[in-house]
Amino acid sequence: MTEDTPKPARKRQARGQRRMEQLLDAAAEVFAEKGFKGASTNAVAARAGASPGTLYQFFGNKEELAEALMARYVDRLRAAHGEAFDPALASLPLDELIDRVIDPLIAFDRANPGFPALLADPDLSPELAGAKKPAQNVMFDRLDLIFKTRAPHLEPDQRHRTAEVAVHLFRGLLPLIMGAAEGEELAAVTAETKRALGAYLSSVIG
Template structure:
């Protein structure tokens, strides 16, 4: 492998290492109280090494936001694939909720950081827009599954289903790994129980 691509790969790994460390420190201390020294310590590097890749903590938060948005978009594409709309309802619900659970498990510091209110709005706004789009994506799946359902009823159902998911997501993410599947099963049951009467409405 030529030296230049090898150096680029090392640099990319270092940036990911620093971004991972920033996620931990931001989640523990909050954005306002986090310092680049604490992030460098968490990453196991010197502050000078951190500054070779990121000018300040806002640049780290921006990298973290960019990474999360990319992962969230990919999760949306898997979760809200309209080709799945006619699957048996429990299977459809399972295939919708798992990518969304996985992206939150993979980014444990993100929710604490981006809901804290102390991060610059220009960093949080695009992510909020993606999160708010979930209800619309759920409504699209319901429309594909139950095309005769009135639009107002469909949109209400999508909003309620999204709230049910959000209400249990925190429990799932913070549960010990051994208990997580049990909570995912309960979330599936709650959503199927709520959505199934719509199919015979």
């Protein structure tokens, strides 16, 4: 068990950082369009205006590319949520609490369509599935914390399950949300999502 990281820790230049961002942007698009398996690394490189060799200078293989993309999503999600989340949230009326959590989440998912697409993709390797967990836990942990202060009588067991169900419930309605046209349709689907969440949660945590 050596302590140092096995990575050679290459020095990145500003140009390299920019290239990585371009490649991740391209990967987000192509993955969203074709899925992980269906996307070719050459296509990603081409969309980023780079050559295959350049892509592999920054990402060791296709999986590392997807992992890096997922990691960037998690960072952004945490940032977007950090703003919309404060401890006082737990004492809000349920409807308002849901508004405060769901609205930014929907905005994020619609602004980053590659994120839910990659999350939902079933044919990811075990390593990548591991990289997905943090993304799922971002929501789960926050919810669990809220429930803890809001419904302290709940057994941890049931609290966890409630959080998990709430997350999956939302994820199930996401395709409807992602497919909705901005405007009336989106508003209707959003309202319905909140109604479903609110109905479920109030039946559990009062």
